[in-house]
Amino acid sequence: MKNKLHCDGQHGFVPGRSCITQLLVVIELWTEILDFDDSVDAIYLYFSKAFDIVPHKRLVNKPKAYGIVKDTYDRIRAFSTGRTHHIVVNCSLSSWADVLSGIPHGIVLGPILFALFINDLPAVV
Numbered sequence: 001m002k003n004k005l006h007c008d009g010q011h012g013f014v015p016g017r018s019c020i021t022q023l024l025v026v027i028e029l030w031t032e033i034l035d036f037d038d039s040v041d042a043i044y045l046y047f048s049k050a051f052d053i054v055p056h057k058r059l060v061n062k063p064k065a066y067g068i069v070k071d072t073y074d075r076i077r078a079f080s081t082g083r084t085h086h087i088v089v090n091c092s093l094s095s096w097a098d099v100l101s102g103i104p105h106g107i108v109l110g111p112i113l114f115a116l117f118i119n120d121l122p123a124v125v
Contacts, residue, residue, distance in 0.1 A: 006115060009122040013111040043125065047118075051103045051110060054117050056081045059103070062116045079109065 006014055011022035030040045047053075060077045068076070083099040103110045103117075 007119050007122055010115060010119060013115045045125075051105060051114055053101055054103050054114065055101045056099075059113060059117055062113075062119075066116065066119075076109075076113070080113070 009022075011017040011019065011025075033040050059080055060073075063073050063076050080103070084096045085099055086094045086096045088094070103113050
């Protein structure tokens, strides 16, 4: 990862890596530990609706913390904040409301923003 935007433990959304490569790395590490009669503790995290719960205020600070230049940072901030939505139920339209969290689905930037958002998780867990 030449630009250091992903920690070494990141396998999702990284070229040449996947959930399978992450699993192989972990199994190899655990096997080495068990070969020396040591023990292994593991914590599994499941992010239910992960893209939907990312708070915009925290999300826009992550690229800045990684040294992403001002123009790119400003575009990410503009893209991620200031969104509104409304819903229709039985032909009744709700009022408009601010969207305070979530990364839009189905866009190229979505997985990149999410990966940046959780990149420091291994260091703090």
